[in-house]
Amino acid sequence: MRRVLVFFAVLAVTLAGCATVAPMDSTDAPIRYSCKAGKRFTSAYALQGKTVVVTAGGATRTLKLARSASGARYAAGDAELWSKGSNAILKGFPGGPYADCRSQ
Template structure:
């Protein structure tokens, strides 16, 4: 009986381990840009926002409609990505052009 209770408890904990917080993100990606500039972006696993850090400032940008690629924007800061390329406008230290992940 005790072994069965332990097994039930372990199964219950295993189920909890797969639950992710609402704001869970992939590991940050570093983008190297023209002129030696760099920024990082971590994307929400749900795809609804990106956390961008550029020029010592962090921005939480919601996903917005885009014709091609992915676009995240708020209050004059815009991140556009397509494949391994990116463009970041309106962020501290920017603009960040001709950016690529490594």
């Protein structure tokens, strides 16, 4: 019985050493959006899509994943990013709203 427990303890430690976890502050490469009227913004998703760092109009803000009926929605205060596929709308940033945007 003791040998079985030792085996499972060694197995657990070995498997734990094989697991990989992304750093809490890691972000994916920024996605660039071009919008109508020549407006542009970037977004970088972090924490496995639970937050997004958006830069637009000289401001950078972190938005949290929010409930949506369709697509992905991120919000913080008056700032809001809606995206579905390659399309997006951004509100609450200087120079906005950023409408009819497409990822590049």
